Amino acid sequence: MDPRQFLAEQFAEHEQTVATTRDAVAESFAALVEACSRAIEAGGKILFFGNGGSAADAQHLAAELVVRYRVNGRALAAIALTTDTSLLTACANDFSYDDIFARQVEALMKPEDVAIGISTSGNSGSVIKALETARAIGGTAAGLAGRDGGKMVGVADPLVVVPSTVTARIQEMHILLGHALCDMLEKRHRPGVQAH
Template identity: 55%
Template sequence: MAAFDAESYVTAEFAEHAAVQQATPVAVRAGLLRLVEICATAVEAGGKILFFGNGGSAGDAQHLATELAVRYQRDRAPIAAIALTTDSSALTAIGNDLGFEQLFARQVQAIGRAGDVAIGITTSGRSANVARGLEAARAIGMHAAAFSGGTGGTLAGLADPLILVPSTTTARIQEMHITIGQILCGALERRLGLV
């Protein structure tokens, strides 16, 4: 086995990151601008934003919901946002009793209301529980949006807007998802006149 060349690996990772970062603004701009307006309209009407995903995307969901509910850059009034990835009792009961694919759909049905926003996060676009959550959101009149990568997998035609990072590398997609999410948080604060 050849010796690991750490320098080449690190250089290649940064180069790939830079290439994806350069391509992402053009790829996501229109969808992100629409999502800012959709979220702002929902919050102004007394609605909320529900975030969900698996693994690293679950972490992103929690991160972004916290940025909105607590603060992003400055102290301001809270923005109603919840991550559907944090209630261990609900997650284990739903997984055990209804199946893992219903993990987010059941919570959306329980706390989502028409006019709210559901944002599913999945790097591959093939997470069945994220798709079911978005389907449940649409069924009750919520806005169903998603962050994904590549082609968007099964989310094409389901999420609108479907914000796609132009990459198929999980790490690069995740890096852009948190950047896009934080831009969403900052834009919402300003659009809502909170900062």
């Protein structure tokens, strides 16, 4: 296959996913922004988590809020639950892999916080268990998913579901949505100087 033609097809699939996602997630994205904004106003924090590429997204988005997205200003409270290898491996070894995020949510989450689980299928056991723990604490259990939302439906609220079955396209939409979330939160809560 010609690489130029292949790339054109990739862009076409991406553009189609953007078009279908834009309308499908408008309301749930707005609800996610409001939930996170309320958390910041209340002195709470946002906890991001997921597996594989979604773990990378969790770290990426937490960094945008703590450090900066577009402007230099106050740090916004966010943490990725995907980075402490000693904690993750101890929990997976001593309890089970499905507990790796739930244990951290139990230790760190307060009722004013938002937990954002990221799963392209919506069926990740470790993500579901952490969201259930967040709900039990009285915090907001939110999510980014793909396909039909999977098992996150009814557990995460708000739940932003990318209507695609292609993992790569779902991941691309998750980072676009995550960047949009960070941009909105920064505009509301981080008045500052435009970064160069």
